[in-house]
Amino acid sequence: MDFSDLNDRLLFAIPKKGRLHENCLTLLKGADIQFHRRNRLDIALSTNHPVALVFLPASDIATFVGEGNVDLGITGQDMVAEAGARVDELTQLGFGKCNLSVQVPIKSEYKSAKDLVGKRIVTSFSGIVRRYFDALESGLDQKAAAATLISAPKQQPRPDPKTTIHLANGSVEAACALGLADGIVDLVESGETMREAKLHAISNLMTSQAVLICNSKKRHTNPLIETFKRRIEGVIAAQKYVLCNYNISRASLAEAIKITPGKKAPTVSPLEDGDWVAVSSMVQKSSIADIMDQLEAVGATDILVFQIHNCRVAEKAI
Numbered sequence: 037m038d039f040s041d042l043n044d045r046l047l048f049a050i051p052k053k054g055r056l057h058e059n060c061l062t063l064l065k066g067a068d069i070q071f072h073r074r075n076r077l078d079i080a081l082s083t084n085h086p087v088a089l090v091f092l093p094a095s096d097i098a099t100f101v102g103e104g105n106v107d108l109g110i111t112g113q114d115m116v117a118e119a120g121a122r123v124d125e126l127t128q129l130g131f132g133k134c135n136l137s138v139q140v141p142i143k144s145e146y147k148s149a150k151d152l153v154g155k156r157i158v159t160s161f162s163g164i165v166r167r168y169f170d171a172l173e174s175g176l177d178q179k180a181a182a183a184t185l186i187s188a189p190k191q192q193p194r195p196d197p198k199t200t201i202h203l204a205n206g207s208v209e210a211a212c213a214l215g216l217a218d219g220i221v222d223l224v225e226s227g228e229t230m231r232e233a234k235l236h237a238i239s240n241l242m243t244s245q246a247v248l249i250c251n252s253k254k255r256h257t258n259p260l261i262e263t264f265k266r267r268i269e270g271v272i273a274a275q276k277y278v279l280c281n282y283n284i285s286r287a288s289l290a291e292a293i294k295i296t297p298g299k300k301a302p303t304v305s306p307l308e309d310g311d312w313v314a315v316s317s318m319v320q321k322s323s324i325a326d327i328m329d330q331l332e333a334v335g336a337t338d339i340l341v342f343q344i345h346n347c348r349v350a351e352k353a354i
C-alpha cells in the first residue's frame with residue numbers, strides 16, 4: 037500500500053488497542069465495513085467501501101478528527117474533552133461508560149474538590165483537570181466548574197495557578213500512596229481500582245462513554261458518514277432490544293400493550309380464534325424477564341423472545 041491508495045477514501049479512526057478496541061471491531065462487523073489489516077500496519081483499506089480504517093491511540097483520535105486529518109472516528113467523550121477538539125458528536129455508542137472523578141485517600145481530611153485547591157493532583161487528563169481547577173480557583177462551585185468542561189468556550193489558562201497538576205500516563209491510582217499527590221483525577225467504572233487503592237471519590241468532573249465523531253466541516257461532504265451512522269445505530273439498537281411475540285385475548289390487549297408499547301407501536305395480527313390476537317413488539321433486553329412476568333399476569337400465552345441481529349428503528353425510546 038502507498039499513500040495514493042488513500043485518495044478518495046473516507047478515513048475512519050478506530051482505537052488501536054485498549055478498552056474500546058473490541059467493541060469497535062464488533063460495530064464495524066455489524067455495519068458491514070469489511071477490511072483486511074496486514075500485520076503491524078495501522079491503516080487497513082476496506083474491501084467493500086471507499087474507506088480506510090486508521091488504527092490510532094484512543095487519545096489521539098479526537099485531535100485527528102478535529103483537525104481534519106481523518107474524517108470520522110470512535111473515542112471516549114473524556115478524550116474529546118481532554119483534546120478540546122471541535123468535532124460533531126454523531127451518536128453515543130453505549131460502551132466505555134465511566135466517570136472522571138476527583139479521588140483522595142479514604143483517611144485524608146479532604147472532603148470536596150475545593151479542599152484540593154493549592155494542592156498536588158496527579159492525572160492522565162491534565163487539560164480537563166487544569167480547566168476544572170482554574171474554574172474552582174476563580175470562585176466557581178464544583179457543579180459550575182464541571183459544567184465549564186462541557187458547555188463553556190475554552191478559557192485561557194490562569195496565569196498564576198495555585199494547584200499543581202502532574203501528568204501520568206497510567207497507574208494514576210498509586211500516586212497518593214507513593215506520596216506524589218494529595219489527590220488524583222481518574223476514571224471510575226466499577227470502582228474496584230479506587231477501592232483497592234484505598235481511595236474514594238469526592239467529586240465528579242464528567243461522565244463519559246464512547247462516541248462516533250466526525251469533522252464538522254466534512255459532515256455533509258460524504259454521504260457515507262450518514263450511512264455509517266445509521267448502520268452503527270442499528271447495530272447498537274439490535275444489541276439493546278429483543279423481539280417479544282405473544283398471544284392475548286382482545287379483552288386484555290389494551291393492558292398488554294401498556295407493557296409492550298414497542299418503538300412506534302406493537303404489531304397486532306388477528307388469530308383464527310376471533311377473540312384472540314398475536315402481538316409482536318420490540319422490548320429492552322435488560323427488562324425482558326420482568327416484562328414476561330407482567331404479560332403472564334395479564335393473561336398472555338405462548339410468549340416467545342427472539343434475538344435481533346440488526347435493525348433500523350424510529351427514534352422514540354421504549
Ligand SMILES: Nc1ncnc2c1ncn2[C@@H]1O[C@H](COP(=O)(O)OP(=O)(O)OP(=O)(O)O)[C@@H](O)[C@H]1O
Binds near residue numbers: 055093131
Ligand atoms: N474502566 C473503564 N471502564 C469503562 N471505560 C473506560 C475505562 N477505562 C477507560 N475507559 C474508556 O476507554 C477509553 C480508552 O481507555 P484506555 O485505557 O483503553 O486508553 P488508552 O490509554 O488509549 O489505552 P492503554 O491504557 O491501553 O494505553 C477512555 O478514554 C475511556 O473513555
Ligand SMILES: O=P(O)(O)OC[C@H]1O[C@H](OP(=O)(O)OP(=O)(O)O)[C@H](O)[C@@H]1O
Binds near residue numbers: 222224225
Ligand atoms: O473502576 P474500575 O472498573 O476499576 O476502572 C477504573 C480503572 O480503569 C482504567 O484503568 P485501566 O485498567 O485502563 O489501566 P491504566 O491504569 O493503565 O489506565 C482507569 O484509569 C482506572 O484505573
